Amino acid sequence: MNEPLKIGLAGLGTVGCGVIRMLDQNNGExxxxxxxxxxxxxxxxxxxxxxxxxxxxxxxxxxxxxxxxAKSGDIDVYVELTGxxxxxxxxxxxxxxxxxxxxxxxxxxxxxxxxxVLAKLAEENGCALLFEAAVAGGIPxxxxxxxxxxxxxxxxxxxxxxxxxxxxxxxMQNEGKPFDEILKAAQDEGYAEADPSFDVGGIDAAHKxxxxxxxxxxxxxxxxxxxxxxxxxxxxxxxxxxxxLGYRIKLLGVALKTxxxxxxxxxxxLVPSESAIGQVSGVTNCVCVDGDYVGKVMQVGPGAGEGPTxxxxxxxxxxxxxxDKSANVKKTVFSMPVDKLAPYQRAPLKAHEGGYYxxxxxxxxxxxxxxxxxxxxxxxxxxxxxxxRSHGTETDExxxxxxxxxxxxxxxxxxxxxxxxSEALKAIEEDGHIVGQPNxxxxxxx
Ligand code: HSE
Numbered sequence: 001m002n003e004p005l006k007i008g009l010a011g012l013g014t015v016g017c018g019v020i021r022m023l024d025q026n027n028g029e030x031x032x033x034x035x036x037x038x039x040x041x042x043x044x045x046x047x048x049x050x051x052x053x054x055x056x057x058x059x060x061x062x063x064x065x066x067x068x069x070a071k072s073g074d075i076d077v078y079v080e081l082t083g084x085x086x087x088x089x090x091x092x093x094x095x096x097x098x099x100x101x102x103x104x105x106x107x108x109x110x111x112x113x114x115x116x117v118l119a120k121l122a123e124e125n126g127c128a129l130l131f132e133a134a135v136a137g138g139i140p141x142x143x144x145x146x147x148x149x150x151x152x153x154x155x156x157x158x159x160x161x162x163x164x165x166x167x168x169x170x171x172m173q174n175e176g177k178p179f180d181e182i183l184k185a186a187q188d189e190g191y192a193e194a195d196p197s198f199d200v201g202g203i204d205a206a207h208k209x210x211x212x213x214x215x216x217x218x219x220x221x222x223x224x225x226x227x228x229x230x231x232x233x234x235x236x237x238x239x240x241x242x243x244x245l246g247y248r249i250k251l252l253g254v255a256l257k258t259x260x261x262x263x264x265x266x267x268x269x270l271v272p273s274e275s276a277i278g279q280v281s282g283v284t285n286c287v288c289v290d291g292d293y294v295g296k297v298m299q300v301g302p303g304a305g306e307g308p309t310x311x312x313x314x315x316x317x318x319x320x321x322x323x324d325k326s327a328n329v330k331k332t333v334f335s336m337p338v339d340k341l342a343p344y345q346r347a348p349l350k351a352h353e354g355g356y357y358x359x360x361x362x363x364x365x366x367x368x369x370x371x372x373x374x375x376x377x378x379x380x381x382x383x384x385x386x387x388x389r390s391h392g393t394e395t396d397e398x399x400x401x402x403x404x405x406x407x408x409x410x411x412x413x414x415x416x417x418x419x420x421x422s423e424a425l426k427a428i429e430e431d432g433h434i435v436g437q438p439n440x441x442x443x444x445x446x
Contacts, residue, residue: 002037005321008073008101010066010092011081012046012053015106015133018310019079019317020055031314035321039314043073066092070099077320079313080105085113097121097129102323104316106133106309108207115214115221116341119333128323129333130316135208136161136285138308139301140315145215145289146335152291154216158254158444161208161266163283163303164199165231165251167191169239169268170281173248176236191283201230202251202266209253213264214334214341216289217257222264222344229267238359238439241389241410242270247357248278252444261345263352270357270443276300277446350419355384355443358413358425361398361406361435362388368433369409375431379424382414398435406435412443 007023009016023031023039032038045063063069070078070092078096080103082089089110096103098121105111111118111131122129132142136159145157160166164186171182183200186192198204210223231251242249247270256263271278276298280286285303290296302308323331334341362368369388376383389408398406413421425438 004038004040005077005317006040006042006075007077007079007317008043008069008075009041009079009081010045010069010089011079011083012044012055012057013081014306015309015313016044016046016079016081017053017055018306019081019313020057022310022314024055027314031318035318037321039317039321043069043075045069067095070096070101075101077102077104077317079103079317080107080110081313083107083109085109090114093118094121097125097127100125100127102128102130102320104130104313104320106131106313108134108204108211112207112210112221112223115211115333116338119338122333123330123338126325126331128320128331130319131211132316133309133312135211136287136299136301137163137303137305138311139285139287139299139303140312141212141287141299142215143315144297144299145212149289149291149294149297150335152293154257154289154291156254156256156290157212157216157287158252158256159287160250160277160280160285161205161253161287161303162199162202162251163285164192164196165202165205166280166285167283168200169231169234169249169251172234172236172239173243176240178236179232179234200232202228205251205253206264206266209255209264209266212253212287213255213262216255217262217342218334218336218340219262219342219344222346225344225346226264226266227349231268233439234268234441235439237408238357238441241359241408242357242441243273245385245387245410245412246273247271247443248273249441250277250280254444256347258347258351260351261347263347263349265349265352265442268441270355270441271446275446350417350422352418352442353415354445355415356411356413356421357441357443358411358421358438360409360411360428360438362409363400363402363404363433363435364407365404371431371433372409372411372428375428376411376413376424378427379420381416381420381424384412384414386411400435401432415445
């Protein structure tokens, strides 16, 4: 048996302890047999040395900070699992790469913002920087795009990238309850964090999308160019109306190559109920890739949790253990060397083309329905359907300025532009026929 790969683990939360359990208690011997060398955790750091985590860390060297571990640990590979965009996570990762250590991480926030700097450091120092666990947890999408699909010109990459949101949208669909109630239940059951803002606000999905974009299109990572809208405004009325029209509402992350640049968007999206993505429910994630030669590929699986995330981290550790550092083969962090990545060019969202769902509360008076349809036509928008729905609980109280009750109306448009829909809705609001604000949700054509 060859020398072990010595691993320094920064962060002993769910994933870190999962990696220890996987290597030390369960699959370590099989992995060593496959590799011809064992994977051995030799050094760790976390906030509290004495916390009971259900794993024995007494045999590992202890470091008080990630930076100390990265600087002084007797390790071959540094594993960043502490989280956070900047701070100790970023500093320690830089220290490790400058020291020539390979790095494995699940930290999507850090990579989404600093991937270019970190990839440069990795490539200059001949190190691997692997991040399978950072995108959709246990789904092996990073290696799929970087390796198996890398001969394709990819047109679009998209998916359900946040399990908390998909769990909540599925529960809203099944139970018909409002967002706040579903969020509270998800928190009680451990499916949503005490501070859910990163998940429900779409930030977590956007971090993953930023990395998928770079992998798929060979452009620099640009988290700041992502249009982000969370699921907070989705109501049971939207879910019911969409369902009646044959759609499910999912929080999707979508990156699309267009003539004007790249669209990166995270927002609630209507997809056909019977489509494969429409059927992905609960905490499950999925990632779809449209490639010119392969066609459409979809991977479905667990996007979070101890086992799935540890599975991806350990897969990356196995890859680092296979690297022959003396062979002088250049490792690239993304699908190409970092200095070959194209600058990111953002396609303006107003140019986005697609169908739209619009729900508005329309004064129940003669002519208002026709006025809305006319405004849509003025902006060149063709309607697939326009339906007046029965007054739901949410809308019962609504009356217009003249005291006339407002009826919920749902419109589905044919493909049009974001600009046309925004301008038409502004004009409709100014006409004074509606109560409150229209709720607009994009439809993704699959
Ligand atoms: N909180 C994420 C989710 C997993 O709900 O999918 C970690 O990114």
